[in-house]
Amino acid sequence: MAKEFSYLNMKREYSYIGKSLKRTDILDKVTGRGKFAADLKFSNMLYGKLIRSTEAHARIIKIDTSEAEKLPGVRAIITAKDVPSIKYGLSPARYDENIFCIDKVRYYGDKIGAICAVDEETLYKALKLIKVEYEVLPAVFTPAEAAKPDAPQIFEEYPGNINTEIHLEFGDVEKAKQEAYYIRTDRLQGQRTLHGFIEPHCSIAYWEGKRVTIHSAHQSAHYLQHHIARIFDMKEGDVRVVLPYIGGGFGGKVDISGLDIAAVALSKITGQPVKMFYDLEEVWYNGRARHGMDMKYTTGVTKEGKILFVENETILDGGAYTGLGVASAYYAGALLTVLYDFDNYRFDAYRYVTNLPPCGAQRGHGQPHPRYAFESHLDHIAEDLGMDPIEIRLINARKANTVTPNGYEVKSYYLKEANEMARDASGWKDKKGKLPVGRGIGVGNGGFVTGAGYCMYRTDLPHSVAMIKIYDDGTHAIVYTNAVDIGQGSDTVLTQMAAQAMGYPYEDITICTRDTDLSTLDFGAYASRQTLMAGWAVKRAGEDVKRKILAQAAEMLKVKEDGGYRFGKLTPEELDCEEGIVFVKQEPAVNITFAEVARAYFVKHGVLIGRGYYHPGKLGGTHKGAAVGTSPAYSSATQVAEVEVDMETGLTKVVGTWDVHDSGFVVNPQLLHGQVHGAFSMGIGETIWEKVVFDEKGKVLNGNFAEYRLPTALDMPYVESLVLDTFEPNGPWGVKEVGEGATTPTLGCVANAVYDAIGVRISELPLTPEKIWRALKEKEAKEKGGK
Amino acid sequence: MYLPDFEYFTPDSVEEACQLLSKYGPKAMAIAGGTDIVVKMKKEVLAPEILVSIGHLPELKKIEYVPGKGVVIGAGVTHNEVQNSKILQEKYLSVCEAAHQMANNQVRNLGTIGGNISNAVPSADMPPILIALDTTVKIVGSKKERTLPLEDVFKGPNQTVLEHDELITEFVIPDGSFTGSTYLKFGLRASGALAVVGVAASVQMDGGVIKDARIVLGAVSPVPLRAKEAENLLKGKQASEELFEEAGVIASGECRPISDIRASAEYRRDMVRVFTRRALLKAVNEGHV
Numbered sequence A: 001m002a003k004e005f006s007y008l009n010m011k012r013e014y015s016y017i018g019k020s021l022k023r024t025d026i027l028d029k030v031t032g033r034g035k036f037a038a039d040l041k042f043s044n045m046l047y048g049k050l051i052r053s054t055e056a057h058a059r060i061i062k063i064d065t066s067e068a069e070k071l072p073g074v075r076a077i078i079t080a081k082d083v084p085s086i087k088y089g090l091s092p093a094r095y096d097e098n099i100f101c102i103d104k105v106r107y108y109g110d111k112i113g114a115i116c117a118v119d120e121e122t123l124y125k126a127l128k129l130i131k132v133e134y135e136v137l138p139a140v141f142t143p144a145e146a147a148k149p150d151a152p153q154i155f156e157e158y159p160g161n162i163n164t165e166i167h168l169e170f171g172d173v174e175k176a177k178q179e180a181y182y183i184r185t186d187r188l189q190g191q192r193t194l195h196g197f198i199e200p201h202c203s204i205a206y207w208e209g210k211r212v213t214i215h216s217a218h219q220s221a222h223y224l225q226h227h228i229a230r231i232f233d234m235k236e237g238d239v240r241v242v243l244p245y246i247g248g249g250f251g252g253k254v255d256i257s258g259l260d261i262a263a264v265a266l267s268k269i270t271g272q273p274v275k276m277f278y279d280l281e282e283v284w285y286n287g288r289a290r291h292g293m294d295m296k297y298t299t300g301v302t303k304e305g306k307i308l309f310v311e312n313e314t315i316l317d318g319g320a321y322t323g324l325g326v327a328s329a330y331y332a333g334a335l336l337t338v339l340y341d342f343d344n345y346r347f348d349a350y351r352y353v354t355n356l357p358p359c360g361a362q363r364g365h366g367q368p369h370p371r372y373a374f375e376s377h378l379d380h381i382a383e384d385l386g387m388d389p390i391e392i393r394l395i396n397a398r399k400a401n402t403v404t405p406n407g408y409e410v411k412s413y414y415l416k417e418a419n420e421m422a423r424d425a426s427g428w429k430d431k432k433g434k435l436p437v438g439r440g441i442g443v444g445n446g447g448f449v450t451g452a453g454y455c456m457y458r459t460d461l462p463h464s465v466a467m468i469k470i471y472d473d474g475t476h477a478i479v480y481t482n483a484v485d486i487g488q489g490s491d492t493v494l495t496q497m498a499a500q501a502m503g504y505p506y507e508d509i510t511i512c513t514r515d516t517d518l519s520t521l522d523f524g525a526y527a528s529r530q531t532l533m534a535g536w537a538v539k540r541a542g543e544d545v546k547r548k549i550l551a552q553a554a555e556m557l558k559v560k561e562d563g564g565y566r567f568g569k570l571t572p573e574e575l576d577c578e579e580g581i582v583f584v585k586q587e588p589a590v591n592i593t594f595a596e597v598a599r600a601y602f603v604k605h606g607v608l609i610g611r612g613y614y615h616p617g618k619l620g621g622t623h624k625g626a627a628v629g630t631s632p633a634y635s636s637a638t639q640v641a642e643v644e645v646d647m648e649t650g651l652t653k654v655v656g657t658w659d660v661h662d663s664g665f666v667v668n669p670q671l672l673h674g675q676v677h678g679a680f681s682m683g684i685g686e687t688i689w690e691k692v693v694f695d696e697k698g699k700v701l702n703g704n705f706a707e708y709r710l711p712t713a714l715d716m717p718y719v720e721s722l723v724l725d726t727f728e729p730n731g732p733w734g735v736k737e738v739g740e741g742a743t744t745p746t747l748g749c750v751a752n753a754v755y756d757a758i759g760v761r762i763s764e765l766p767l768t769p770e771k772i773w774r775a776l777k778e779k780e781a782k783e784k785g786g787k
Numbered sequence B: 001m002y003l004p005d006f007e008y009f010t011p012d013s014v015e016e017a018c019q020l021l022s023k024y025g026p027k028a029m030a031i032a033g034g035t036d037i038v039v040k041m042k043k044e045v046l047a048p049e050i051l052v053s054i055g056h057l058p059e060l061k062k063i064e065y066v067p068g069k070g071v072v073i074g075a076g077v078t079h080n081e082v083q084n085s086k087i088l089q090e091k092y093l094s095v096c097e098a099a100h101q102m103a104n105n106q107v108r109n110l111g112t113i114g115g116n117i118s119n120a121v122p123s124a125d126m127p128p129i130l131i132a133l134d135t136t137v138k139i140v141g142s143k144k145e146r147t148l149p150l151e152d153v154f155k156g157p158n159q160t161v162l163e164h165d166e167l168i169t170e171f172v173i174p175d176g177s178f179t180g181s182t183y184l185k186f187g188l189r190a191s192g193a194l195a196v197v198g199v200a201a202s203v204q205m206d207g208g209v210i211k212d213a214r215i216v217l218g219a220v221s222p223v224p225l226r227a228k229e230a231e232n233l234l235k236g237k238q239a240s241e242e243l244f245e246e247a248g249v250i251a252s253g254e255c256r257p258i259s260d261i262r263a264s265a266e267y268r269r270d271m272v273r274v275f276t277r278r279a280l281l282k283a284v285n286e287g288h289v
């Protein structure tokens, strides 16, 4: 067993981190000056769209583009025959998507081809002239339909429509069953949702000789570069990816979109820049959001409520292709063992393909639904045992410096303390069990990986690389990293870290990101990895600069003789640099500016550059699929929600929310609180309102923000965001994630609060007013019948 | 989505607008705030070749009180102008509140009361409260002018009695004897949600006795619906919560809701019961709110 060591209460004061410094992009964003992909224009640029299927499952008999081709201004129309027939995806084991459908379409909205024209007007007119003839095949829209023995087969490679099947067991579940004092099973369903970012995907490509440049609304410059190179059989060095400002991603801009590929192909054919874009509604078809899940949990506990075993059976509705979906399936089971400390665990999962738009990652990848289901289940167990819900969580919370049964090494982990703090902040003891009918309070736990332990494809590349260049005269620094700021503020946080590492003013640093030609490798914004992984690379690059500065300064500084030093005799170890001043540690009055030293270095050696990189090394877990869930560090969080339910209409109003995050050292508190507010907004929306709805043909019925209801500012409750003072030894300065982890407890805690308010468990999200109304009616009828 | 080409006219008067509409026939349509029509054009539900702008016309922009007549509201008044009108706030705060519950701030800044009525969507928020207050509508065409009770303007979803050269120019809420009125909108989030059910109620109280009452239901029939049986139940009776509940039950029997992606018919019916009771309670106890 690891040695007991606490990473609590290790707070330190720094000049540039641990502070809510102004965002680097703030003026660009509030003035509207900042450019997003849709804002970009290039001379001679053409406008393109995908030709999308209007059947859910059908063989393509004929694509007639002749009328559209006759329309003046149409420049190119391409289909499967015009592009490589290579298959792609995100995980090599399941490359199952063609650039354009070759023989059949697999969902309403599937990619049949692409078209570009001189302007948008011509483009839309031409699209209408394209005629596709189909032989319609029977379609399946739910895992239950897909699983039937005589169900139509969507892919040859997935017999029974099973796309991913997982069977894992750790410890001895059967034996634990014999020992359990109480065993309970619950089955709950989470719905298909959408991220709800405001910026639809957009991609612009143009060729210069053998090289192609792509400007795209994407979460990872590197994966886009890698996959474009692979699909078009090019060298990675011949593909330049530039990411402008990104209007939100939440996981929906990680998959390679059909737009990127089509833009590259069309601009090659036409010799002109091509801008491909989705209208907002098309994002519902191509957004790759959260899987619908059907989750069954069986848990055995001791008399005291200690968990002995958990059996988890999860069925995922994958939609038509895989993309990131295989990881979603593994994530659905991987992290329960991190949250709670128990030895015996079985996880069985089936991800089915269906004739609906493909699902992928959405904030908290694969976690929020399982957290919702298990946190609901755990509340029932506590209730059955006569325990307080927080009490059962305190007993089972994982502790720091432990290893999960599935092999993950957990260093800092303070879930117990998070529960206690949330309990006290929310006034739990005065509320739980004491609120009037229609008012309720609930708790939920969650957390997430701080970066995935492995690249999505097999490689030995470092996960993040950074470089810092100091201007010739030392008055400015440029930080290079392809970490992707999708709004979460990584540019700001990494600039703060660079300032701290170098001891150089934050205001004098510019960050150069999101350009594979100009900046340095990073895998991008997914799995909550930027602060830790790019943070390490930037910290090391900054320290490299500082090392060179101190060495140079040692030659330049002189101290009084009675101080024991002489001119030119100082060693770098005797010096430090903070806020742009290099000084003698024992005698800070003896100092020189960073800029002067940097200039002297430049005169002597040429450009002053610092370099840093990060690779997580080999991490815990040896079972099949261990790569999904293993991470250098795990965050934990507790949330409490208080709700008021109108017992006549079923309308839920969330009145108060509390979040306590065990997030390691917090580089920028304001940005952390922003993530927590956003997480509540997203999580509350998913608990009460949101669900993607289809008609019987697989067409989206609520593909707009009027009918797909995200919470508005007016729907937001009181939010209290609290931070535990923790330190993660595997993170630079002790950092861990907050971005995705904060969404994972919300669904469970709000659902538990609703249960507390109304006394009935609704087993399927979202908890719409009508569902609550119906459940209350049924309860009333039952109670009457019982009498 | 792409807005198709159209010609655009900005006439100087209602008269000129009507003449343009008459001259070009059904291929021309009026546009006020554009918050309905532009959406439909983008979705290709409508494809007018000509748009005649009326939102800018000063004669449609007034809100005034004419003694002996009532409150006159020009058709080109936006929802935010209704909401912020001193005259309406003093006399019929309920109308301001109805406007305030609509859509979101951006849409309320553009969308007009005339457009809301002419568009004739079953879930529209302004018709119930205006009908509850016995509002009349002035309709001006290229050849004639007429005044109708607002209640008689609607024929069905997206259908009114207006001819293609006719415009609504003003609404009059007559000086009446109603002592209280309110509109309760039940939408699925705090802002930017259409009504699942909307209930307006107006009452004329004589001490504790209801002399007259109107109940107007939105989003539960093809046109805004008076729950007349429920109204009749109330007349002459002593106000009480039990009575309002009974009125709610009757109103829920009178409505003709459909099931759609927002709610089932069954749920809407029950919400009519709940909100009829709540609306009556509010109108009786709190005045025009």
Ligand SMILES: Cc1cc2nc3c(=O)[nH]c(=O)nc-3n(C[C@H](O)[C@H](O)[C@H](O)COP(=O)(O)OP(=O)(O)OC[C@H]3O[C@@H](n4cnc5c(N)ncnc54)[C@H](O)[C@@H]3O)c2cc1C
Pocket (backbone or CB within 6 Å): A706, B029, B030, B031, B032, B033, B034, B035, B036, B037, B038, B039, B054, B075, B076, B101, B102, B103, B104, B107, B110, B111, B112, B113, B114, B115, B116, B117, B118, B119, B123, B124, B125, B126, B162, B166, B167, B168, B169, B192, B193, B194, B195
């Ligand atoms: C995001 C969003 C949310 C919305 N939410 C709501 C809501 O909560 N509740 C609600 O009731 N509505 C809602 N609406 C609908 C719309 O905003 C309102 O109906 C608005 O009042 C329409 O007015 P307008 O001036 O914009 O109409 P326009 O779009 O200009 O016109 C609508 C129709 O009326 C005709 N017309 C306009 N003025 C006149 C006139 N004076 N005489 C004759 N015909 C006329 C036009 O020819 C057109 O056919 C919403 C719309 C949007 C886009």
